[in-house]
Amino acid sequence: MESLGVKEKLPQPQIEVRQEKSLEFVAKAIKDYEDVGDDEAVFMLALTLDHPEWKDSILEQIKQHKPHVRNVDKILERLKENYFSLSWQSQIQSNAEDTVWWNEHLLEVKTRIINLISYFRPSSNEVAKKVIIIPSDKLLESKDAGGSFHVGDTAIIMSHTKNLGNFEHEFLHGIINPITEEFAGGISEEKIIALASNKLKKEQGYGDHALSLLNEELIRTYNEFIENKKSIAVIIDNDLREIVYQLYQRFNTERSIHSEIKFKDFLAREIGNLFD
Numbered sequence: 001m002e003s004l005g006v007k008e009k010l011p012q013p014q015i016e017v018r019q020e021k022s023l024e025f026v027a028k029a030i031k032d033y034e035d036v037g038d039d040e041a042v043f044m045l046a047l048t049l050d051h052p053e054w055k056d057s058i059l060e061q062i063k064q065h066k067p068h069v070r071n072v073d074k075i076l077e078r079l080k081e082n083y084f085s086l087s088w089q090s091q092i093q094s095n096a097e098d099t100v101w102w103n104e105h106l107l108e109v110k111t112r113i114i115n116l117i118s119y120f121r122p123s124s125n126e127v128a129k130k131v132i133i134i135p136s137d138k139l140l141e142s143k144d145a146g147g148s149f150h151v152g153d154t155a156i157i158m159s160h161t162k163n164l165g166n167f168e169h170e171f172l173h174g175i176i177n178p179i180t181e182e183f184a185g186g187i188s189e190e191k192i193i194a195l196a197s198n199k200l201k202k203e204q205g206y207g208d209h210a211l212s213l214l215n216e217e218l219i220r221t222y223n224e225f226i227e228n229k230k231s232i233a234v235i236i237d238n239d240l241r242e243i244v245y246q247l248y249q250r251f252n253t254e255r256s257i258h259s260e261i262k263f264k265d266f267l268a269r270e271i272g273n274l275f276d
């Protein structure tokens, strides 16, 4: 039993930098898998080539969150054939240089993770126990692109070097997404879609996925306005951001009184009236 007055210990995920050859392969081959219609799903499936122990979890996640991806077995078969063929093996470019960069910046990565955890205060079962960073400069189309997914209690993060802001963004998905998913029943999807910025919906392709729009806004607003203290004056045409910004302001006020308050508990109280 937890006794009052004893400070809850903040979770401290283990961090590892790891080149994944199957992802280096699929980054080169991604054009051949355009028909799948979901690059992230292709990356996830490719990971199972060298990690059969992750296969069940990845297949389950695709079934649950990416129902538009069809014929998963056939895609896997194709990936396997291509990956293990000699012509492809010779084309795979290693990300050795990026690996050096990540290893040199591990301390800074660690500090940023600790800061994020101390702000949102997830319990240890609500955040990854292990974070695997995949050196991804050659895997991602731009410095601002990134990706992350979870297998069991491990977070796998693809992010460009020299853009730790994006790394934080990807890490935060692992904290924020499960929270909004848990509260999804009490959120009006129509309202979120109506409030979200056109930039996010149209230009950046989040469409009308209410939870994704909310997750993006929670993460970006934290990143830009709370952590990096950009001025609120620059919020234009984005009612959802305005609401999220005010939410963080109220959270900050509460934090200044109860330093150990969890963002999840705070949001649970707020969510019912947040979009009215």
Ligand SMILES: [Zn+2]
Binding pocket: 169, 173, 216, 219
């Ligand atoms: Zn995102």
